[in-house]
Amino acid sequence: MPLNLPIDDPEKSKVQGCLYIVSTPIGNRDDITLRALKVLEEVDLIAAEDTRKTGRLLAFYKINNRLTSYHEYNEAESTARLIKKIDSGLSIALVSNAGTPSVSDPGYRLIKEAVAGGIKIIPVPGVSAAVTALSVSGLPTDSFVFAGFLSKKKGKRLGQLGKFTSELRTMIFYESNKRIERFLGEIIETLGDRYGVLAREMTKRHEEFIRGPISDIFNSIKKRTVVKGECTLIVSGCVEKEKVAPETVTDEIRRRLKVSDESISQLSKDIAVKFGVSKKSVYDDAVRMKKELLKSD
Incomplete structure (x- = not known):
C-alpha cells in the first residue's frame, strides 16, 4: 500500500498526498531509524536541505529515490511548488542536513502552509542535537x-x-x-x-x-x-x-571526590558556579570530606 493512503479515507488520498517530517542522523549513520529508511524509500519525492548530503545518506542505504532542493534561500518559492505536488496526490518527505527538520533548520514555512491547507503531516522522529x-x-x-x-x-x-x-x-x-x-x-x-x-x-x-x-x-x-x-x-x-539544599551540594562534593582526580580548587569552582554558592564554603567542605575519605580507606 502506498504511504499516502490513509486507511480511514482511501478516496481522499487519491486527491491529496501527505507530508512526512523525517529526522536523520546528526553524525553517526547508524542512528537513523528503520521507519525513516522505509519512508525515504517509499515516498514519491524527498525535499532535502542539501541534495548532495542527503544523496550520500541514501546511497549508503541503497535507496534510489527522487530528490529536490529545499533550503532557506529557496524556501518561499519551493513551498508553493511542494504544496501543489502534495495536493496532486504525491507523498513528500522533508529532511534537513542533520537532525529534525524545522528545528533551527528549513521547514517551518512548508509545515505552516501544509497545516493551513489541511494536508496530513506525519512526523518520523529521531535524533535531535x-x-x-x-x-x-x-x-x-x-x-x-x-x-x-x-x-x-x-x-x-x-x-x-x-x-x-x-x-x-x-x-x-x-x-x-x-x-x-x-x-x-x-x-x-x-x-x-x-x-x-x-x-x-x-x-x-x-x-x-x-x-x-x-x-x-x-x-x-x-x-x-x-x-x-x-x-x-x-x-x-x-x-x-533558587534555594539549593545544603545536602545537594554535599552530595555533589562527595560524588566528585570519589570519581575524579581533579584538584579541590577546580572542583570547588565548578560546584560553586553550578549551584550558585560560595566557593570558599565548598572548598572547606571538600577539604574536610577528602580527609574523611582518606581515613575511611
Whole structure:
C-alpha cells in the first residue's frame, strides 16, 4: 500500500498526498531509524536541505529515490511548488542536513502552509542535537529552554541573551564553530560565569563534551587554532534565586571526590558556579570530606 493512503479515507488520498517530517542522523549513520529508511524509500519525492548530503545518506542505504532542493534561500518559492505536488496526490518527505527538520533548520514555512491547507503531516522522529546534548549534560532536564541560533547581529544577539539573565531553566543554544569563542565570551558578559557543557561533533569519531564554568570552556576553546563541527551549548539556569539544599551540594562534593582526580580548587569552582554558592564554603567542605575519605580507606 502506498504511504499516502490513509486507511480511514482511501478516496481522499487519491486527491491529496501527505507530508512526512523525517529526522536523520546528526553524525553517526547508524542512528537513523528503520521507519525513516522505509519512508525515504517509499515516498514519491524527498525535499532535502542539501541534495548532495542527503544523496550520500541514501546511497549508503541503497535507496534510489527522487530528490529536490529545499533550503532557506529557496524556501518561499519551493513551498508553493511542494504544496501543489502534495495536493496532486504525491507523498513528500522533508529532511534537513542533520537532525529534525524545522528545528533551527528549513521547514517551518512548508509545515505552516501544509497545516493551513489541511494536508496530513506525519512526523518520523529521531535524533535531535539539542536533546542529545541535554541528555548527557548533567544539568536539570525536567524543564528547559531551547534558544537555537541567536541573531548574527551583535546588538540584537546581546539583547536576546539579556532576556535570559533571570531564566531558572536549563538553556540550550546552537552556535557555529567559527563563532563559538565569541559567543562564550558574550555568555559570560551577559549571564555571568554559569556552569555549562559544550557538545561538539556529537555521535562522530571526535565527539567531545567540555564541562565546567563557561570561563573554563572559553579558555579551552581559545587555546585551539581551529574548532571543528557544529556546537551545542548547554547553560545552567539562574540558580541564585533558587534555594539549593545544603545536602545537594554535599552530595555533589562527595560524588566528585570519589570519581575524579581533579584538584579541590577546580572542583570547588565548578560546584560553586553550578549551584550558585560560595566557593570558599565548598572548598572547606571538600577539604574536610577528602580527609574523611582518606581515613575511611
